[in-house]
Amino acid sequence: METVDELLIEKTLAGSLECFDVLMQRYQRDVFAVARGYAKSSDDALDICQNAFLKAYSKLETFAGRSSFRTWLTSIANREGLNWVRTKSRKAPATQSDTQLESLPAGDDHETDLLQAERRQLIIDSLHILNPRSRMAVILRYFREMPISEVAVVLDCSEGVARNMLFRSVRKLREAVAPQ
Numbered sequence: 001m002e003t004v005d006e007l008l009i010e011k012t013l014a015g016s017l018e019c020f021d022v023l024m025q026r027y028q029r030d031v032f033a034v035a036r037g038y039a040k041s042s043d044d045a046l047d048i049c050q051n052a053f054l055k056a057y058s059k060l061e062t063f064a065g066r067s068s069f070r071t072w073l074t075s076i077a078n079r080e081g082l083n084w085v086r087t088k089s090r091k092a093p094a095t096q097s098d099t100q101l102e103s104l105p106a107g108d109d110h111e112t113d114l115l116q117a118e119r120r121q122l123i124i125d126s127l128h129i130l131n132p133r134s135r136m137a138v139i140l141r142y143f144r145e146m147p148i149s150e151v152a153v154v155l156d157c158s159e160g161v162a163r164n165m166l167f168r169s170v171r172k173l174r175e176a177v178a179p180q
Helices: 003-013 017-038 042-058 069-088 110-129 132-143 148-155 159-177
Strands: none
Touching: 003 017, 003 069, 017 042, 017 069, 017 132, 042 069, 069 132, 069 148, 110 132, 110 159, 132 148, 132 159, 148 159
16 A cells, blocks of 8 residues: 555544545546446436545545555445446436546647547447446556556456456457447
């Protein structure tokens, strides 16, 4: 565990809400990316984020440090996303048309940047063809750049299963976005 996170956790457990706020700011993009993988709108994703942070705060004393705080928090967000899907599954299926995971960094060649952004958006729009668990694996690994070992912890599976899930998901996405 990062020493800064460890110190912030200790101070939060001692009653400092400001320290938990720092943790929230540090990991809000990770939690939002996970939530966005489950939610059909940004508002729903924010609800999942809020639930995840509330759960993390209320269960902070159970954090044992066996993984990084980021991994522990992302696991909570993943479970909250799954819970949200279960409660909302009777309603219309989620669409990914307004998915906003982060934009590409700007490069020197504007045309290349536009083509990369268009391809990335095509991939994001295609994420809905994956089941929620596979979609989460792709988001964590390729959009949040989480190591496979941490993806496995978040998804509560072995590293081999996580690798296999990513391999199959990437193959399925390639087939979906390949020019016909």
